[in-house]
Amino acid sequence: MSIPKKHHFLPEFYQRRWCSSEDKKLQRYSRPIEKKIVSERRFPSETGFEPFLYSLANLPAEEAQEIEQTFFKGIDDRAATALDQLHRSQTMTKDMGVYWWKFVITLMTRMPSDVRKYREFRRRLSESVVPILEEVKNLPEFANRASEIEGAGGAVVQDQTNSSTRGLVDLMSNEKLNSFLRQFHWRVISTDDAPHELLTSDRPVDFQLTPSGSRARIRLPIGPRLLFLGSENLREIEADVRSNKNQLTREVNAVVVGNAEQYVIGRTDTQSSFVASKMGRMRTESFVDMLLKGLNKATPAIEDGMRRALTEQAKLRE
Structure with missing residues (x-):
């Protein structure tokens, strides 16, 4: 391959x-x-391309192309058929309409600057996990698990590039967003x-x-x-x-x-x-700019939620 x-x-x-x-x-x-x-x-x-824009890091070559070869190819191949229908008759079948709207969403989120902005947001968010883990580590009940918690923090930061790329794919696949657009008149x-x-x-x-x-x-x-x-x-x-x-x-x-x-x-x-x-x-303002504006406002609440979740998870593993 x-x-x-x-x-x-x-x-x-x-x-x-x-x-x-x-x-x-x-x-x-x-x-x-x-x-x-x-x-x-x-x-x-x-x-209209950038080398290895959607590649995942530190994986075998074929696995690293999962998003380009599986996610985007799956949408683009069907959207190409939908576009043919639109050009021939200005109509498309309901099934093709599903993939057409998915394609439109990708056009609003897959550009190089979108990918970089979202990766930067996730980088900052993942790095904010480290001080939260430090707080958890210093709680008396977790004193004997300090090295384990430190390792978890390092893993989160190390994997942030791949998790941010997959997060952007999750955004493109969001069913609420897809369903919202499918209700549009067109x-x-x-x-x-x-x-x-x-x-x-x-x-x-x-x-x-x-x-x-x-x-x-x-x-x-x-x-x-x-x-x-x-x-x-x-x-x-x-x-x-x-x-x-x-x-x-x-x-x-x-x-x-x-x-x-x-x-x-x-x-x-x-x-x-x-x-x-x-x-x-x-x-x-791009579509991703609008989304990130909302996410940045929500970041303190996200961090607080992570703090509670990590604390509960650590307690459950005692």
């Missing part, structure tokens, strides 16, 4: 929708240095009437909450001329369906390009000026 080195955060099947029929390549925009946009033709296999609309094509990027999902946080809306380009819309509020979708497609395309492109971190992708190089003026210059 070959070990995949390229871990695509933008799956090839998704990028392929922007490939030209002539050269089978897409137009990739990047900004390797500030103020300079590089525009070049690339195959989907050549972009449509696929054509933007053929717009003079410019839709772009995508390494921040492809325009995810927005109302100011109160009570409703969510999603816009996702699924090709140069097709836009996937999802919302709890059917009226919001109907408004986009009725809207001026030129204005809608510009709005979506502004968000997708404005939030881009490494890459913007198009079918041609006709929007170079637009990309140069917008790329990475309108950063909004």
Whole structure:
């Protein structure tokens, strides 16, 4: 079994929708240095990846690829079928819809910066276990188990990279989140009437909450001329369906390009000026940023819960 080195955060099947029929390549925009946009033709296999991004540490080679080879491949293969259905008929079966929404969630959580931010959060959380274990170790009733408790603390910190990566997978698989999105109204609309094509990027999902946080809306380009819309509020979708497609395309492109971190992708190089003026210059809070904000607020309560759980566990093992 070959070990995949390229871990695509933008799956090839998704990028392929922007490939030209002539050269089978897409137009990739990047900004390797500030103020300079590089525009070049690339195959989907050549972009939207980071080597061993989702690998697990200190495991045999095949086991280390569990998340890339099993988790993401399982979702992406089925989402590719769902995307074919959306392109052919703007519909999809209920079964494919389940995997499509899982795929949308991964697009909001699998980007390199998401992985690094979540790993950093889990690193800080796991390291906070050490002083908690120190407190437990110093309790009189555990004096004869100090070395065992110290070893447990070391194991928690040592394994934090793998546990954080698996934690991110747990987040993507969260059934409450999946069920929430599956209740959305959705449509696929054509933007053929717009003079410019839709772009995508390494921040492809325009995810927005109302100011109160009570409703969510999603816009996702699924090709140069097709836009996937999802919302709890059917009226919001109907408004986009009725809207001026030129204005809608510009709005979506502004968000997708404005939030881009490494890459913007198009079918041609006709929007170079637009990309140069917008790329990475309108950063909004990502889905993972929103989640981590809530988790950081909850960290003291999490630590207190760990302290109680560790104390109880230590007592049970006496």
